[in-house]
Amino acid sequence: LSTKGGSPMELGSGFGGLAYGWVLGRQKDKELINFRPHNVAMVNLGTFILWFGWLSFNGGCMYGANLCAVMAIWNAMLSPTFAGIVWCLLDHRLEQKYSMVGFCSGSIAGLVAATVAAGYLQPWASVIMGIVSGVVCNYRTKAKLILGIDDAFDIFAVHAVGGIISLLSNGIFASHSVIALDGINVNVNGGWVDHNWKQLYVQFDYICAASGYTFLVMAIIAKAIDMIHGLQLRMTPEGESVGLDEIEIGEYANDYVEVRRHFYNLSALGEHKGDSSASDLFVSGDKNGSSNLRKSIHLLWLEDSTKSGDPPGKLAFSTRGCH
The missing domain is CATH 1.10.3430.10 (Ammonium transporter AmtB like domains)
Known part of the structure; x- marks a missing residue:
């Protein structure tokens, strides 16, 4: 039946x-x-x-x-x-x-x-x-x-x-x-x-x-x-790491920069102003004056701000340019 x-x-x-x-x-x-x-x-x-x-x-x-x-x-x-x-x-x-x-x-x-x-x-x-x-x-x-x-x-x-x-x-x-x-x-x-x-x-x-x-x-x-x-x-190991969207069609359904759950709490960024690893993530603006991110995956661990009391976060930049 x-x-x-x-x-x-x-x-x-x-x-x-x-x-x-x-x-x-x-x-x-x-x-x-x-x-x-x-x-x-x-x-x-x-x-x-x-x-x-x-x-x-x-x-x-x-x-x-x-x-x-x-x-x-x-x-x-x-x-x-x-x-x-x-x-x-x-x-x-x-x-x-x-x-x-x-x-x-x-x-x-x-x-x-x-x-x-x-x-x-x-x-x-x-x-x-x-x-x-x-x-x-x-x-x-x-x-x-x-x-x-x-x-x-x-x-x-x-x-x-x-x-x-x-x-x-x-x-x-x-x-x-x-x-x-x-x-x-x-x-x-x-x-x-x-x-x-x-x-x-x-x-x-x-x-x-x-x-x-x-x-x-x-x-x-x-x-x-x-x-x-x-x-x-x-898929090849590289393709699995980068993602099929990038490997097969060169585009993403969604491009985004994820900072943390509390999106507007960026105080932890101030602690890394002199950190070369943080500054290397950014490149000079293009002719339109907008800043792009390098086309590679960068993970920057951010220490918790003593003032905010939030848990440590992770700054993950997408592999596509963000304006």
């Missing part, structure tokens, strides 16, 4: 991404020191735009404007909502803060689960599935550390694990009364709630077959491409 091909997408993307990351290898630890979201506002906006589109996808896959489509949309609201809340609470136990990125990650995990099960479950079962997916997917993000691979978007934890939870949920909670609402699949049995005990084993067999096939084939394809001269998947 899988709503409109949801499992090939989720298991395919999750285990395919895992195989690709395994072939690609892990980045150097120094490249992960300052690893953080590029723009939390964009993460937030993108998640809810995606959520809106997900409702249309789930509801539109039910053969028409029928009650099954209504149920699919309702389930696609309940599951990600509870998954996002649970993920956020689990992250709160570590940082003592309510993370918006955490809520967005949990919401995507819940949407993944809803994709496979939206047209089969009663609303109360979607709540349970959302809570379970939020907990399990959150803890599965640690798998990349155990396996020693890079997974910046937690594709395996969210899509593969979320898809597995959803398929197993269909084996337990799928209800004939919901499936038959489209007026077409009136002879399809549900899962354990309909006393169809063998359905869970069918779901488990499908998970093993689809996951194993996807991982093996993707690993072979990725390795074969990587062995072709000029098509290597891994």
Whole structure:
């Protein structure tokens, strides 16, 4: 039982991404020191735009404007909502803060689960599935550390694990009364709630077959491409350090100079007026009178100002000119 091909997408993307990351290898630890979201506002906006589109996808896959489509949309609201809340609470136990990125990650995990099960479950079962997916997917993000691979978007934890939870949920909670609402699949049995005990084993067999096939084939394809001269998947160490934007297209999505969290507190700069390493960062102004920064990465550790009481900061200059 899988709503409109949801499992090939989720298991395919999750285990395919895992195989690709395994072939690609892990980045150097120094490249992960300052690893953080590029723009939390964009993460937030993108998640809810995606959520809106997900409702249309789930509801539109039910053969028409029928009650099954209504149920699919309702389930696609309940599951990600509870998954996002649970993920956020689990992250709160570590940082003592309510993370918006955490809520967005949990919401995507819940949407993944809803994709496979939206047209089969009663609303109360979607709540349970959302809570379970939020907990399990959150803890599965640690798998990349155990396996020693890079997974910046937690594709395996969210899509593969979320898809597995959803398929197993269909084996337990799928209800004939919901499936038959489209007026077409009136002879399809549900899962354990309909006393169809063998359905869970069918779901488990499908998970093993689809996951194993996807991982093996993707690993072979990725390795074969990587062995072709000029098509290597891994960037050079220099390219990884400087960034693909600079190496491939010579531009950055965002050029910025990061001083510190308290942006206007620049008192620490005064302590380095006579420091040649600090003065070397600046070059003479161009014909327009603006000052440029050298096109190389310069890191200047600033000692804390005794007056400000702020923690020591780090002045990081981008590799592009700033005006």
